[in-house]
Amino acid sequence: MSESVLLKITGEVLQPAEFTFADLAEIDAAHQLVDVSRIDPRRQGDAVALEGLLSRVGCKTSAQYLGLHASSDDFHASIPLAAVRERSLLIYRHEGRPLSVSIGGPVRFYIRDSAACKTDEIDECANVKFVDHIELTAERGLDNRPDDDEEHEALHRGEQDA
Numbered sequence: 311m312s313e314s315v316l317l318k319i320t321g322e323v324l325q326p327a328e329f330t331f332a333d334l335a336e337i338d339a340a341h342q343l344v345d346v347s348r349i350d351p352r353r354q355g356d357a358v359a360l361e362g363l364l365s366r367v368g369c370k371t372s373a374q375y376l377g378l379h380a381s382s383d384d385f386h387a388s389i390p391l392a393a394v395r396e397r398s399l400l401i402y403r404h405e406g407r408p409l410s411v412s413i414g415g416p417v418r419f420y421i422r423d424s425a426a427c428k429t430d431e432i433d434e435c436a437n438v439k440f441v442d443h444i445e446l447t448a449e450r451g452l453d454n455r456p457d458d459d460e461e462h463e464a465l466h467r468g469e470q471d472a
């Protein structure tokens with residue numbers, strides 16, 4: 311299996327790190343969640359808790375915002391870390407293989423019990439697909455989630471056409 315880096319974590323951390331599919335799968339079982347459809351029937355695959363990754367890199371106390379970057383489609387969100395830290399997952403595996411792009415892979419961020427699309431700072435829109443870079447920052451960072459109805463509709467139309 312290819313050992314390419316799927317995700318890197320940088321910013322206000324003690325030890326920046328890069329993760330391959332195998333690295334994600336090897337994170338302690340206590341942080342693994344098999345079959346996310348059990349908590350959300352709209353999602354498929356197996357996940358690892360964000361906390362499992364953060365425990366590897368070590369957050370500095372200055373880390374206040376969680377930046378989620380998807381370079382493949384230039385989509386970015388920046389949300390307060392404390393509010394999501396304990397309920398965030400990274401979905402990375404489906405049927406034993408890396409999550410396919412069609413379901414947001416190779417790595418999809420997922421917040422348990424997030425607000426409906428566009429209703430809050432921490433909403434479904436922050437469930438960033440194709441996330442390849444997590445960046446901890448002291449201040450709010452790059453966030454280009456749609457913020458008006460028209461922009462949002464256009465984004466969802468684009469998703470359907472893709």
Ligand SMILES: Nc1nc2c(c(=O)[nH]1)N[C@H]1C(S)=C(S)[C@@H](COP(=O)(O)O)O[C@H]1N2
Binds near residue numbers: 440465
């Ligand atoms: N990389 C990336 N992630 C993304 C988006 C996007 O356009 N690109 N759209 C977001 C928005 S606005 C929403 S509401 C959800 C939609 O997820 P779904 O298509 O699985 O329903 O994904 C979010 N994650």
Ligand SMILES: [Mo]
Binds near residue numbers: 427428434435462
């Ligand atoms: Mo959204």
